[in-house]
Amino acid sequence: MADSKKTGSKKGGAVEVASRRREAVRVHAKSRRSESSRQWLQRHLNDPYVAAAQTEGYRSRAAFKLLQLDEKFKLLKPGLRVLDLGAAPGGWTQVTSKVIAKKGSKLVALDILPMMPIEGVEILQMDFMDDDAPDRLKELMGGPADLVLSDMAPNTTGHPGTDHIRIMALTEMAAHFALDILAPGGAFVCKFFQGGAEQEVLALLKKHFAKTRHAKPAASRAESSETYLVAQGFRK
Helix, strand or coil, X not given: CCCCCCCCCCCCCCCCHHHXXXXXXXXXXXXXXXXXXXXXXXXXXXXXXXXXXXXXXXXXXXXXXXHHHHHHHCCCCCCCEEEEEXXXXXHHHHHHHHHHCCCCXXXXXXXXXXXXXXXXCEEEECCCCCCCHXXXXXXXXXXXXXXXXXXXXXXXCCCXXXXXXXXHHHHHHHHHHHHHHEEEEEEEEEEEECCCCCHHHHHHHHHHEEEEEEECCCCCCCCCCEEEEEEEEECC
């Protein structure tokens, strides 16, 4: 068996996490825990990407989603100006900071929630929908962004139709924000959910980017309708 400390690759190309096997953890029913909570906890404890994130020091399993997206689309390069929207707890920010670190690069992580510091990252606690957000972020980055990342999703209500509309509304707001802050030729990556309300966002991005493609990283749970939209070649 491979050394347990080598669970994944920093570049994501050899993130063979899913192929690793370990004894399953079972969560027994308790009176104070609902069945849905028990199932979630059991799935979480047996998730190989959760274990891999802990091993490699990432703040969330979502780090592997960006690693895998970057492997496919070559998003992250040294010297870029990058904005990470809805960054907390910081998994995507950690991945980005390791790759782009170079003189001239700039990484700003923004969230309405507080976030623990990461070396070399400007962390801003604010709502990206604030009126002064675009100008403030351009000032912090020293110009428009080369890449805008968004792994944001609102809190769910449990009603699939309502949740889908809320999720896509947030995605559309992030897309409009990216159009306002990106440099020509830049790229935008966002969480995307299939369900019927996504066509407006898709049409908007196809209008303003040379390439718009869907991707579902291996780290995205198979049972989830979550996917990612990668738009490259921004036309100002």
